[in-house]
Amino acid sequence: MTTSMPWYTRSSWTALMALLLVLLGGCASAPLSTDDGGQGLSMERALILSEARSAVGTPYRFGGNDPRGLDCSGLAQMTYSRAGIPLPRSSREQYRRLPPIDEARPGDLLFFATGKGPGVSHVGIYAGDDVMIHAPGRGRTVTTTSLSIDYWQDRFVGAAAPAP
Numbered sequence: 001m002t003t004s005m006p007w008y009t010r011s012s013w014t015a016l017m018a019l020l021l022v023l024l025g026g027c028a029s030a031p032l033s034t035d036d037g038g039q040g041l042s043m044e045r046a047l048i049l050s051e052a053r054s055a056v057g058t059p060y061r062f063g064g065n066d067p068r069g070l071d072c073s074g075l076a077q078m079t080y081s082r083a084g085i086p087l088p089r090s091s092r093e094q095y096r097r098l099p100p101i102d103e104a105r106p107g108d109l110l111f112f113a114t115g116k117g118p119g120v121s122h123v124g125i126y127a128g129d130d131v132m133i134h135a136p137g138r139g140r141t142v143t144t145t146s147l148s149i150d151y152w153q154d155r156f157v158g159a160a161a162p163a164p
Contacts, residue, residue, distance in 0.1 A: 044083040044163045045107030051079040052125045052133040058142045060135050065089070070142055072123050072135045076109055079125060085162055091123035098160035107163050110147075112155040120157050 061069025
């Protein structure tokens with residue numbers, strides 16, 4: 001007496017169901033919105049901005065580059081590294097080594113001369129709509145700031161676009 005095997009086996013049925021779930025899951029997911037006023041954001045820029053926004057409220061810590069505490073260049077370094085883009089550690093080195101741009105887009109770095117000398121001493125991340133996210137200094141936390149304030153206008157040195 002011979003018994004015939006069904007046209008499917010348990011493993012092929014499981015594989016078929018898994019494939020069906022993957023295909024249906026892709027159809028059901030919501031599209032990622034990356035609209036920044038018509039310019040379009042790369043995935044890297046969207047991630048950089050998301051990480052920078054989630055750091056708002058983190059205490060300032062000189063030399064800090066993790067969620068326990070951040071200084072300005074540490075904020076830039078941490079957010080970019082989470083998007084897979086390595087940056088130099090200091091704002092001065094970031095300015096010196098990154099490709100300069102004429103017009104900032106969301107996710108770009110903005111450099112300022114806020115110290116005693118003329119050189120770069122501060123960096124922020126452009127969030128769009130004339131706002132930057134930055135770690136302003138001792139006793140403060142990572143925050144958003146309007147770039148229309150005279151203080152920032154007077155000290156602006158340049159911008160860089162390390163993200164695609």
